[in-house]
Amino acid sequence: MRSYRGYLLMTENATPVVKDNMREPIRASEINPKFKYELIKQHGSEKLLKCFQCGTCTSDCPVARYSDSCRPRTILHMAKLGLKDRVLKSDTLWLCAACFTCTDRCPQDVEVASVIRVLRNLAAEEGIFPQVFRDQCESVLESGYAYKIPDLRIKKRESLGLPPLPKGNPESIKKSLKGVKFMKHMENKGDSNAKQ
Amino acid sequence: MPSSKYLIFLGCAVPYRVSAYEISARKVLTKLGVELVEMPEFNCCGLPLDPVSHETMLILAARNIALAEQEGLNIITLCPGCAGTLKKVNKILKEDKALREQINGHLKESGLEFKGTITVKHIAQVLTEDVGIDNIKKAVVKPLTMLKVAEHVGCHLLRPKEYIGFDDPEDPKILRNLIEATGATCLDYIDETECCGAPSVGVSDKIALQLARDKLSHVKLVDAQALITICAFCHIMFDTNELRIEKLFNEVYGIPILHYPQLLGLALGIAPEELAFNELRVNASKLL
Numbered sequence: 001m002r003s004y005r006g007y008l009l010m011t012e013n014a015t016p017v018v019k020d021n022m023r024e025p026i027r028a029s030e031i032n033p034k035f036k037y038e039l040i041k042q043h044g045s046e047k048l049l050k051c052f053q054c055g056t057c058t059s060d061c062p063v064a065r066y067s068d069s070c071r072p073r074t075i076l077h078m079a080k081l082g083l084k085d086r087v088l089k090s091d092t093l094w095l096c097a098a099c100f101t102c103t104d105r106c107p108q109d110v111e112v113a114s115v116i117r118v119l120r121n122l123a124a125e126e127g128i129f130p131q132v133f134r135d136q137c138e139s140v141l142e143s144g145y146a147y148k149i150p151d152l153r154i155k156k157r158e159s160l161g162l163p164p165l166p167k168g169n170p171e172s173i174k175k176s177l178k179g180v181k182f183m184k185h186m187e188n189k190g191d192s193n194a195k196q
Numbered sequence: 197m198p199s200s201k202y203l204i205f206l207g208c209a210v211p212y213r214v215s216a217y218e219i220s221a222r223k224v225l226t227k228l229g230v231e232l233v234e235m236p237e238f239n240c241c242g243l244p245l246d247p248v249s250h251e252t253m254l255i256l257a258a259r260n261i262a263l264a265e266q267e268g269l270n271i272i273t274l275c276p277g278c279a280g281t282l283k284k285v286n287k288i289l290k291e292d293k294a295l296r297e298q299i300n301g302h303l304k305e306s307g308l309e310f311k312g313t314i315t316v317k318h319i320a321q322v323l324t325e326d327v328g329i330d331n332i333k334k335a336v337v338k339p340l341t342m343l344k345v346a347e348h349v350g351c352h353l354l355r356p357k358e359y360i361g362f363d364d365p366e367d368p369k370i371l372r373n374l375i376e377a378t379g380a381t382c383l384d385y386i387d388e389t390e391c392c393g394a395p396s397v398g399v400s401d402k403i404a405l406q407l408a409r410d411k412l413s414h415v416k417l418v419d420a421q422a423l424i425t426i427c428a429f430c431h432i433m434f435d436t437n438e439l440r441i442e443k444l445f446n447e448v449y450g451i452p453i454l455h456y457p458q459l460l461g462l463a464l465g466i467a468p469e470e471l472a473f474n475e476l477r478v479n480a481s482k483l484l
Contacts, residue, residue, distance in 0.1 A: 043250065043288075043295070044250070062390055062391045062393075062407055063396060063403055063407075065406075065407075066402070066403045066406045066407065067400070067403055094247075094399050095396065095399060095400055095403065097391055097393065097394075097395035097396045097407075098246075098247070098351075098395055099351040099355065099391040099395070100351060100352075100355035100356040101351070101355065101391070103355070103356045103358075104355050104356055104357050104365055104366075111356065113356070117246060117247060117250065118250070120247045120248065121247070121248065121249060121250050124247070124248035124249060129247070129248050130398065130399055132398040132399065133244070133245065133247060133248045136240075136244045136245060137245055137248070137252075140239065140240045140244075140245065140256070144237075144238055144239040144240065145208045145211075145212070145238075145239075145240060146208040146209075146240040146244045146245075147208050147209070147212040149208075149211055149212050153211065153212070153215075156215075157211075157215070160215060160219060160472070161219070162215065162218060162219065162222070163234055164234075165206070165211055165238075166206070166234055166235040166236065166237060166238035167237060167238065168237070168238055168239050169237050169239070169306075171306075172237075172259075172306035172307075172308075173239050173256075173259070173306075175305040175306045176255050176256075176259055176302045176303055176305055176306050176308070177252060177255060177302070178302070178305060179302070180249060180251050180252055180255065180302075181249070181251070182245075182248055182249035182251070182252055183249075183252075
């Protein structure tokens, strides 16, 4: 298996697919008018249609301060327009730090960060997501923990006077996650590992 | 001192990277009469996988709540991410019957069931609500009146407000009150409630480091002797990366980053060696 690199360890920019595709001219053929109705059925993005594009989310977004392309308002507008492919393939979708400042400050009560999460989930179902999430999911399925905790650390707990770490139950976790759509990507990963 | 008993939910980041937080938290809680029971079994709270699969997050969180329900104990967490996730899922599943049934369908496979009988609290909330600020003040034997520090409460302890439901994320008082209970002064600084940047690590390290640098420079402006955190991720972001930020931006900060229980422990008269000060990357010896 590929060596594990935790979320907290610095990795190179791992964002997938199309770079900064938010500013390209819109073609009529890209528009899927039903997309927004798909979205408002999902938990977290029910209030998407209430967005009136005031821009509070973007102006308060800490990430937007240092990125030319992370713009929550733009993402929401594109989602409402029905630019499904473009939104789901955009690298900027993954820049949100999920600090929830936008959600708490939206004057229309749109859960902005949750709309972004719904869009990320849809992208992930299609197999578009940064490597870091695959690593973490793999680790959860194998040990229960999102990071592979080195044996040395587990042993060190004793000398530090800490009680043993509670064990994960991988079999039970896998059973509970049966039927979850995203897991198909993890199964594929498992297969390719077996072949290697 | 009122006594309370909790199941301690360590999460993944605490045992992986920040044992100083766990060591000091256990010492302080025990001293203040909070009894801790270990989780019988554990899995990640689910938060790290929410971006790719909300359903996975719901199931992983519900599993932990169901395990705690079997033990008949409420959960205390050290990580605000875990606290936020477990609280949110606890609230959603208590209120939404259809979703609860769907998730319970998954849990049934492993003999578990979410019933909605427990509550989840973060350590800051337990210290404030169960122990109480007045009792903390009474327990202080070494008031830290010489210390002027800054606080960083982080995002997930208080946001999104609708689900977390305590304190005010725009003007948080919880950590400030806890710091002042030790006798230390808590300084105001620019953009106190801003994100540390940690969630962007792995997706864009550059943005993450710039956000952490902003915070450190604002803390430096008010001459704080230390920055106090109450989150594993915020602590990693500042403590582990401070030297890296200094090199990258050619600046000097030298601000020690303390876990709140370390600060409280000092005020309670616990020896610094017992509070794992040696585990910190940025040298904090000048505070002792």
